[in-house]
Amino acid sequence: MNLKRIATHWPDMLRVAGSLITNQVRAYDLLRMFGREGHPTPLGAAFAEYGRIDKTMHLLALVDPVDDTYRRLMNRQLTVQESRHRLARAICHGGRGQIRQAYREGQEDQLAALGLVLNAVVLWNTRYLDAAVAQLRAEGHDIKDEDVARLSPLKDRHINFLGRCLFNIKASGPGRGLRPFRDPDAAENDEEGD
Numbered sequence: 001m002n003l004k005r006i007a008t009h010w011p012d013m014l015r016v017a018g019s020l021i022t023n024q025v026r027a028y029d030l031l032r033m034f035g036r037e038g039h040p041t042p043l044g045a046a047f048a049e050y051g052r053i054d055k056t057m058h059l060l061a062l063v064d065p066v067d068d069t070y071r072r073l074m075n076r077q078l079t080v081q082e083s084r085h086r087l088a089r090a091i092c093h094g095g096r097g098q099i100r101q102a103y104r105e106g107q108e109d110q111l112a113a114l115g116l117v118l119n120a121v122v123l124w125n126t127r128y129l130d131a132a133v134a135q136l137r138a139e140g141h142d143i144k145d146e147d148v149a150r151l152s153p154l155k156d157r158h159i160n161f162l163g164r165c166l167f168n169i170k171a172s173g174p175g176r177g178l179r180p181f182r183d184p185d186a187a188e189n190d191e192e193g194d
Helices: 003-021 027-034 042-063 069-091 104-138
Strands: none
Touching (some): 042 069, 069 104
């Protein structure tokens, strides 16, 4: 690492960071400040050196043989991201998870719609998970907070991605609360969808 390069450009680096926080500079302008004609500017090189410090700390924490807390945290975060991508692929199954629009605007619309549906599924699952935990606690079951923290709203086995989905707007319209939970001992009815 070239610490002298960082020290020389430190005031400019702080100004750039402040401009980013206050939204006074566009990302495009920053990229132009960091490099010209494929080569980094002195300020860009200083940021690259500063980034090497963080990268080195990350690698050292990742390979630490004594404390694997950081490695476990990274693995948990990767698992969450992989679950989110798997759910997005399940939702976007009609196009086999591929962006098929030819133009940028169409691609942005397709991604925005996918994000909206994905967020709706996560919200739906979160509300029902919270209600299920509350009901179990009300029934006297011992539900630990650390177990609740491991629940994920990124599940989709209960969602009917194919076929017909039936919604009873009068029974489950806005402001009417959640549908009742299914009885786990009752036989499954495959004709109804979520």
